[in-house]
Amino acid sequence: MPDDDAGRGDLWLLLQNVSLAPSDPDKKMRHVIELWAPWLPEDETKERIEFLKLLTTYERTPTARDLGERLRLTNAERQRLELWPFKPIDATDEEIAMQCRARRNERRRAKRGRTRAEYLAACLSSTKPWGG
Incomplete structure (x- = not known):
């Protein structure tokens, strides 16, 4: 990360995440700083x-x-990278909810195998076993 305001902001986001580690977060945060921001002075690290x-x-x-x-995540980037937990800057909560429902419906449709129209076409074209 660069030694500027943007780099420090990105480092802060990363440290927030790492600080939630269940075991030895201090050691993990120190490691992240050494790896991504070796320019950060020791007193500021502490x-x-x-x-x-x-x-x-x-x-x-x-x-x-x-x-x-x-x-600064756009909706196109969010979809391409499948960053579903993040909310984009260019979509409202309602639009995100509609996209989520559409993805869920598509997964369900794919799991079912055939559409209702295909099912009905197959049923109506077969002969009825109880007479006719």
């Missing part, structure tokens, strides 16, 4: 880790809308 430890889990967990805005 400050960030200590500050994150003071926050509640709720405060460390960004909302889906906040993540989408901070990453």
